[in-house]
Amino acid sequence: MLAASLFGLYIHVPFCFKRCPYCAFVLIESDGSLHERFVGAVERQMERAAAEFDRPPFTSLYFGGGTPSLLEPAQIARLVEAARTRFVAQGNVEVTLEANPDGLGLGRLRDFLGAGVNRLSLGAQSTDDRELEFLGRTHTGRQALETYHAARSAGFHNISVDLIFGLPNQDVEAWKFALERWVKADVPHLSLYGLTVERGTPLERRRQNGLELPADETQKALYETAIQTLSRSGYRHYEISNFARPGFESRHNLGYWEGRPYLGFGPGAHSYVPPCRWAAISNVPLFIERIERGEPVTGMEERLTVEQRMLERIFLGLRRAEGVFAPAFAEEFGVSIEQRYGPIVAELMDLGLVAWRGGFLALTPRGKLLADSVIGRFA
Amino acid sequence: MTDIHKIRNFCIVAHIDHGKSTLADRILELTGTVSKRDLREQYLDSNALERERGITIKAKAVAMRYQGYELNLIDTPGHVDFNYEVSRSLAACEGAILLVDATQGVQAQTVANYLLALDGGLTLLSSLNKIDMQTAQIEESLLEMENSLGIPKDEVFRVSGKLGQGVEELLQAVIDKVPPPTGAADAPLQALVFDSQFNEYRGVVAYVRIFNGRVRRGDRIRFVGSGTQHEVEYVGIFTPHMKEVGELTAGQVGYLMANIKSIRDVRVGDTVAPAGGVSVPALPGYKEPLPVVFCGFFPTGDTDFEELKKALERLSLNDSSFKFQAETSEALGFGYRCGFLGLLHMEIIQERLEREEGVELIQTAPSVTYEIVARTEHGRAVLRVDNPAKLPDDSLLEEWREPVVRASLIVPTESIGAIMSLCEGRRGTYEKTEYISPTRVILTYKLPFAEIVYDFYDRLKSLTRGYGTLDYRFIGYETSDLTRLRILVGGQEVDALSVIFHRETAEQKGRRILRVLRKEIPRQMFEVALQAAIGKKVIAREDISALAKNVTAKCYGGDISRKRKLWEKQKEGKKRMKAVGRVEIPQEAFMAVLRGAEED
Ligand SMILES: Nc1nc2c(ncn2[C@@H]2O[C@H](COP(=O)(O)OP(=O)(O)OP(=O)(O)O)[C@@H](O)[C@H]2O)c(=O)[nH]1
Ligand code: SF4
Ligand SMILES: [Mg+2]
Numbered sequence: 001m002l003a004a005s006l007f008g009l010y011i012h013v014p015f016c017f018k019r020c021p022y023c024a025f026v027l028i029e030s031d032g033s034l035h036e037r038f039v040g041a042v043e044r045q046m047e048r049a050a051a052e053f054d055r056p057p058f059t060s061l062y063f064g065g066g067t068p069s070l071l072e073p074a075q076i077a078r079l080v081e082a083a084r085t086r087f088v089a090q091g092n093v094e095v096t097l098e099a100n101p102d103g104l105g106l107g108r109l110r111d112f113l114g115a116g117v118n119r120l121s122l123g124a125q126s127t128d129d130r131e132l133e134f135l136g137r138t139h140t141g142r143q144a145l146e147t148y149h150a151a152r153s154a155g156f157h158n159i160s161v162d163l164i165f166g167l168p169n170q171d172v173e174a175w176k177f178a179l180e181r182w183v184k185a186d187v188p189h190l191s192l193y194g195l196t197v198e199r200g201t202p203l204e205r206r207r208q209n210g211l212e213l214p215a216d217e218t219q220k221a222l223y224e225t226a227i228q229t230l231s232r233s234g235y236r237h238y239e240i241s242n243f244a245r246p247g248f249e250s251r252h253n254l255g256y257w258e259g260r261p262y263l264g265f266g267p268g269a270h271s272y273v274p275p276c277r278w279a280a281i282s283n284v285p286l287f288i289e290r291i292e293r294g295e296p297v298t299g300m301e302e303r304l305t306v307e308q309r310m311l312e313r314i315f316l317g318l319r320r321a322e323g324v325f326a327p328a329f330a331e332e333f334g335v336s337i338e339q340r341y342g343p344i345v346a347e348l349m350d351l352g353l354v355a356w357r358g359g360f361l362a363l364t365p366r367g368k369l370l371a372d373s374v375i376g377r378f379a
Numbered sequence: 380m381t382d383i384h385k386i387r388n389f390c391i392v393a394h395i396d397h398g399k400s401t402l403a404d405r406i407l408e409l410t411g412t413v414s415k416r417d418l419r420e421q422y423l424d425s426n427a428l429e430r431e432r433g434i435t436i437k438a439k440a441v442a443m444r445y446q447g448y449e450l451n452l453i454d455t456p457g458h459v460d461f462n463y464e465v466s467r468s469l470a471a472c473e474g475a476i477l478l479v480d481a482t483q484g485v486q487a488q489t490v491a492n493y494l495l496a497l498d499g500g501l502t503l504l505s506s507l508n509k510i511d512m513q514t515a516q517i518e519e520s521l522l523e524m525e526n527s528l529g530i531p532k533d534e535v536f537r538v539s540g541k542l543g544q545g546v547e548e549l550l551q552a553v554i555d556k557v558p559p560p561t562g563a564a565d566a567p568l569q570a571l572v573f574d575s576q577f578n579e580y581r582g583v584v585a586y587v588r589i590f591n592g593r594v595r596r597g598d599r600i601r602f603v604g605s606g607t608q609h610e611v612e613y614v615g616i617f618t619p620h621m622k623e624v625g626e627l628t629a630g631q632v633g634y635l636m637a638n639i640k641s642i643r644d645v646r647v648g649d650t651v652a653p654a655g656g657v658s659v660p661a662l663p664g665y666k667e668p669l670p671v672v673f674c675g676f677f678p679t680g681d682t683d684f685e686e687l688k689k690a691l692e693r694l695s696l697n698d699s700s701f702k703f704q705a706e707t708s709e710a711l712g713f714g715y716r717c718g719f720l721g722l723l724h725m726e727i728i729q730e731r732l733e734r735e736e737g738v739e740l741i742q743t744a745p746s747v748t749y750e751i752v753a754r755t756e757h758g759r760a761v762l763r764v765d766n767p768a769k770l771p772d773d774s775l776l777e778e779w780r781e782p783v784v785r786a787s788l789i790v791p792t793e794s795i796g797a798i799m800s801l802c803e804g805r806r807g808t809y810e811k812t813e814y815i816s817p818t819r820v821i822l823t824y825k826l827p828f829a830e831i832v833y834d835f836y837d838r839l840k841s842l843t844r845g846y847g848t849l850d851y852r853f854i855g856y857e858t859s860d861l862t863r864l865r866i867l868v869g870g871q872e873v874d875a876l877s878v879i880f881h882r883e884t885a886e887q888k889g890r891r892i893l894r895v896l897r898k899e900i901p902r903q904m905f906e907v908a909l910q911a912a913i914g915k916k917v918i919a920r921e922d923i924s925a926l927a928k929n930v931t932a933k934c935y936g937g938d939i940s941r942k943r944k945l946w947e948k949q950k951e952g953k954k955r956m957k958a959v960g961r962v963e964i965p966q967e968a969f970m971a972v973l974r975g976a977e978e979d
Contacts, residue, residue: 010936064935193932216927223928241932256936270937277940302940312943319934347961351904371930373904379946 006056007255009083011042012266013068014284017102021136021206024198026268026282027066034288039075041291042265043082045280049263050086053273057088060252062096063117069099073111080116094119094158094251101139101147109147109154119158119250120151121191127178131167148185158248160189165222166214167195172225179226183233188248192226192241194219220369227365240319240371257316259309267297275304306333310340315375318354323362337361344377381449383630384559388451388588389504390438390468392496393478394486394848395457398508400424400435402478402540403454409546410443410450412618423454423619428727436727438464438574440471440586440632441619448554451632457488459850460721463668463700464574465492466499467647470663471573471588471632474502474557476549478540481507481515485523485815487789487850493528502557505530506549511539519816527815560590560630568592568600570627570651571662575642577696581613583639584621587651588632590662595626599654600637603661604646608654609637642699670702670718671782671853672725672745672832673765675875676732677714679957679966680739684713690736691715694728701728708768710873710959711741716766719745722832741957743875744972747829750856752778768874770863773914779861782828784851785810789821790843797842798822805830806881826851827859829879833973864889866896866972867910867917871960878972886918892972893921899968902926907962 015030015038016023028034061083063076080095096119097112112120126132127141139147151159161182165175182190195213197204207213214222227237235243239257242250255262264271267287270279281287281299290297304312310333317324330336337345345361348354353367353374367374391399400421407413413422423439424430435456443450453468469475475496479489496503505528507520521532536552538545562569574586587594594600598611615623616633627633639645648667652659678687691703702718719725725745732738748765753775764770786807790798792814799809799822807824814820831851839847862885866876876896880888889911896909904926911919934942957964 008936012937191933194928194930196931216929220928223930240930240934253935256934256939262936264936268937270940272936272939279937279940300940308943308947311946312939315942315946316934316939351961353904369928369930370904370926373926373929376946376949379950 007260008060008262010264012269013065016067021202041288046086057090060094062252073115077115101143106150121160125164162191188245190243238321323360386449386630388472389474390453391476392492394488397478397480398540405543405546410445412443438468440617442616460724467573469499476504478508484520487848491850506536523815562591562629564629566591593628601654602649604649672719674745675743677711677741682738708875750780767877780856781859786851790847794843865912890919897921
């Protein structure tokens with residue numbers, strides 16, 4: 001079963017130059033001293049997984065973080081190579097690298113391309129220097145745009161840019177201007193994230209001390225502005241927070257949203273082989289030591305009930321533009337959406353939050369704004 | 380057989396927290412009843428809730444041996460809600476230690492309990508407690524005791540229940556001054572049931588004080604009041620744990636078990652006599668305490684009606700003072716209307732239901748019992764209503780009557796003004812002021828009970844910086860100009876949110892309630908109108924605007940489980956909500972109704 005449907009390998013690179021105040025990812029601030037051992041550890045972790053799962057095929061490899069671009073291109077090359085030897089690369093594999101603009105010049109970009117990376121996800125976050133400062137980022141707006149253009153010159157066609165909205169005092173006009181800049185730069189893919197206050201972050205403390213974030217209504221206006229601006233410029237709003245020119249959708253992320261199996265490597269990385277999901281421990285040095293000593297690194301492990309899998313299928317499906325495909329749902333779970341969620345769907349339809357479109361149950365535009373509340377009804 | 384002349388039965392009574400249970404600790408220690416090693420603070424406060432809240436809820440009896448005497452001590456609760464336990468305990472004793480906390484002086488329940496003990500003809504040993512404390516005001520307290528209770532200063536014992544100072548002398552006085560019980564061991568059995576408890580394995584444990592005769596295993600007995608007959612299976616004393624003994628004889632305090640399955644078969648206050656025709660006069664019993672505060676409990680979440688019912692039945696095995704009756708609410712479905720002795724009692728039952736029985740429930744705002752004169756098919760009728768949701772149509776109501784209490788408030792002189800305006804704001808009628816010392820007074824007011832049930836006590840405390848205390852006694856029903864306020868959510872009346880108020884303040888309270896509800900009911904995916912109505916007239920409205928945006932950004936590999944768990948957790952939270960139409964109303968909102976009414 002796994003052999004047939006595994007789509008993606010994910011490698012979590014838990015290093016950043018400096019932790020941003022809003023960030024709750026698994027990572028350590030790094031001077032580079034652990035990088036080599038980390039790469040070795042991931043190679044060994046892949047070796048173990050390949051043996052356990054009998055070398056399944058994959059169509060996507062994703063370096064996430066953290067800041068994977070802090071690794072040397074040669075190290076990335078080693079990991080790409082390890083993936084290709086331990087698992088079976090199927091067709092034209094999408095290899096994504098998350099990168100931050102700092103210190104990423106033309107030469108280094110070319111080397112990453114040479115290492116096998118063919119998709120770049122650039123953590124620009126903003127082009128406004130004051131906003132970048134608020135976010136604690138170490139690059140400027142100009143650097144972000146320059147890095148993007150350098151990546152194009154280096155030969156990357158498939159590039160995604162991350163932007164954050166919902167910052168203090170952000171207004172619709174400025175946001176629209178920022179989006180249009182990227183449209184003009186012809187970026188094929190954009191991920192837009194509303195600033196979320198994660199627990200235990202410095203941002204949370206600042207908010208407790210009185211920092212004001214935009215009200216619901218402003219957040220809504222910003223999000224709607226993005227949808228309008230980008231749809232008019234030929235982007236498809238294919239997932240709640242993702243926009244792409246046709247053909248540039250993230251193959252890797254689509255796999256998650258379709259509920260397909262994936263294997264994750266590195267500290268904190270999750271894996272999913274239905275009905276089980278597990279994750280490695282998040283302590284970076286401990287993770288490396290355990291791997292080196294040949295010890296297991298699994299931290300969290302859960303076996304999903306049918307009920308939980310149905311909920312995941314619904315929520316991941318609803319976040320996508322198409323929605324949940326009812327026949328596939330019925331086939332997988334032996335019960336139809338109507339049978340399982342009939343009254344809920346009826347109520348949400350009454351409220352104009354979901355609609356049926358040719359076998360797909362999807363969010364309406366207003367439903368998208370309230371996606372979390374809508375999905376909450378299914379829980 | 381214990382020589383009746385060597386028995387002393389006494390209880391400790393006082394205002395809440397004045398140190399009864401702590402003094403009991405010292406007595407247990409001094410008499411060697413509980414070894415020093417086993418003695419933990421407030422040893423007799425044995426159940427979990429008592430320990431957690433640091434108060435006594437149920438009276439406890441313990442038999443001790445000291446200098447050739449059998450001393451039977453009953454520790455009583457100080458809180459007003461459990462005052463009936465004090466009356467019961469007094470009926471089983473010849474003497475009482477009245478404690479006054481020297482840092483607090485005479486307080487409302489000091490006076491109330493003092494009067495109860497006098498009424499019962501008990502020998503009183505008045506004591507000033509906590510004299511070890513730096514803040515003890517010995518002279519002032521003695522003066523107050525003299526002024527308000529008429530106790531001469533030189534008759535007051537001075538003790539520290541904490542350090543043990545003066546406790547030996549006090550105990551000696553119990554032996555010297557409290558008269559031994561009277562009664563004849565060879566007369567027919569005559570015993571008073573002064574409390575009861577339910578034991579899972581053996582059934583009801585009746586706490587008894589033997590006045591005449593004796594009782595032992597195998598005896599056939601009869602409860603004079605209820606007329607039921609049983610065979611005695613066990614008799615024993617409290618040490619304080621239950622310890623079986625061969626027999627109990629006249630003058631003694633102990634327990635008996637007779638394979639009685641329901642606590643309701645043993646009426647506290649009943650008299651135990653031999654089975655058969657022997658005529659034994661019933662001892663003066665006491666009135667069963669009537670519930671005075673009511674609220675609805677409705678099952679929610681994973682709990683269903685049957686489970687709630689079972690849980691209530693189990694709890695009532697051990698607490699016959701709370702009553703429950705099935706009810707139906709349009710908004711909340713099937714549930715129970717429950718009656719309590721006061722707000723603390725209500726809180727305790729709710730907590731036990733949730734914690735010990737694991738039920739999930741929605742509780743409605745507490746209400747008192749009203750009398751209404753209404754037109755019915757058969758002419759005029761006087762109805763008792765403890766549930767605002769169950770009132771007849773407004774057009775049929777001819778007269779309202781509400782319960783009224785006489786309240787004594789002991790307050791420092793500097794807060795007299797504030798307390799008087801508090802009472803007047805609560806529709807109180809001033810009766811008198813008595814000085815118990817140059818700095819403290821007893822204010823007496825007649826007050827509608829509904830006005831003091833909810834937050835009156837807290838207000839009293841805050842207006843007197845903690846020094847004010849309150850005691851009250853029901854004096855009857857009085858005609859009043861009341862009305863029902865209805866609350867509509869999303870255009871639909873929520874019967875469980877109805878409240879009864881005085882007509883003059885109902886409108887203002889309605890507006891305040893809506894403001895609080897607006898905060899308690901989370902924004903929904905659609906706009907929700909809140910309305911308050913009196914009769915057919917809507918008197919206030921507030922809108923809860925629809926949620927504008929609620930969508931979290933990312934959802935990739937590692938986020939999936941996290942997100943799912945978040946929703947699963949929210950669903951847990953929703954168990955404490957009730958859907959009325961499409962609107963989810965959290966538990967807090969039902970209780971917030973009264974808070975809203977009183978907030979300024
Ligand atoms: N310093 C000092 N503290 C005391 C003394 N007696 C009691 N206390 C403290 O006063 C508090 C109340 O004591 P309890 O013995 O629980 O009072 P109670 O009268 O049994 O209270 P209820 O049963 O709830 O009415 C506790 O914190 C005791 O430690 C005393 O003689 N000296
Ligand atoms: S660069 Fe990205 S991963 Fe690193 S700390 Fe900042 S937000 Fe977190
Ligand atoms: Mg006590």
